[in-house]
Amino acid sequence: MVDEPEVSLSQEELEALCRASVCPVCDVHKAAEEIRLRALADTENVKKRLLRETEDLKKYAGESILADLLPVLDNLDLALAHTGNLDGACKNFVIGVDMTRKLFLDAVKGHGLIQVEALRGGEFNPEVHEAVGTVEDGELGDNRIAQVVQGGYTLKGRLLRPAKVMVAKR
Incomplete structure (x- = not known):
């Protein structure tokens, strides 16, 4: 071999x-x-x-938590909206509620939550506003925000909740 x-x-x-x-x-x-x-x-x-x-x-990990906290912010806004006819003894209470709201807003802003711009007289934008009704308003033109019913918010550029508004019609 x-x-x-x-x-x-x-x-x-x-x-x-x-x-x-x-x-x-x-x-x-x-x-x-x-x-x-x-x-x-x-x-x-x-x-x-x-x-x-x-x-x-x-x-967007905190989206559901922040969405659950929005009613707290709404209630603080509602409490501050009804403080017009209070006497002097309640002023400190109102200041405290306002400070709490500001602290709360600062905390959620740190996580990317930003309030949608919705001001009386501003242009209605269906991408960030939800029309819940229309009102006749001689001061405002068509398709303008007449009243903000509930604030809207975005989270890092994504719409979390649209602002609910009343829209002016002539």
């Missing part, structure tokens, strides 16, 4: 020999290459989608 010399190939050389032995113009090879490329593209798309979803999850 004749001893044949031992052949040693690197992984790259072995892969090159395998590729050379498979017919590159063969339909099976083309189909396998298409499947491989499609799988690589799908994998990249999944990675990108998961990164985007993770970033959104981190960005």
Whole structure:
């Protein structure tokens, strides 16, 4: 028996020999290459989608908590709206409620909550305002905010709750 010399190939050389032995113009090879490329593209798309979803999850993680706290802010606003005919003894109480509201607003602003601009006479914008009714108002033109019923808020650019407003019509 004749001893044949031992052949040693690197992984790259072995892969090159395998590729050379498979017919590159063969339909099976083309189909396998298409499947491989499609799988690589799908994998990249999944990675990108998961990164985007993770970033959104981190960005809006406090959304439900902040949405649950909005009624507290609404009640503080409502309490301050009905302080017009109070006597002097209640002034300190009103100042305390106002300070509490400001502290609360500062705390939620730190988490990205911003009040939607809705002022009497301002332009009605259906993207951030919800019309709950119309009123005739000779002082204001059509499609202007006549009254703010409930404040609206955005969280880091996303509308959390639209401002509920009455819209002027002539």
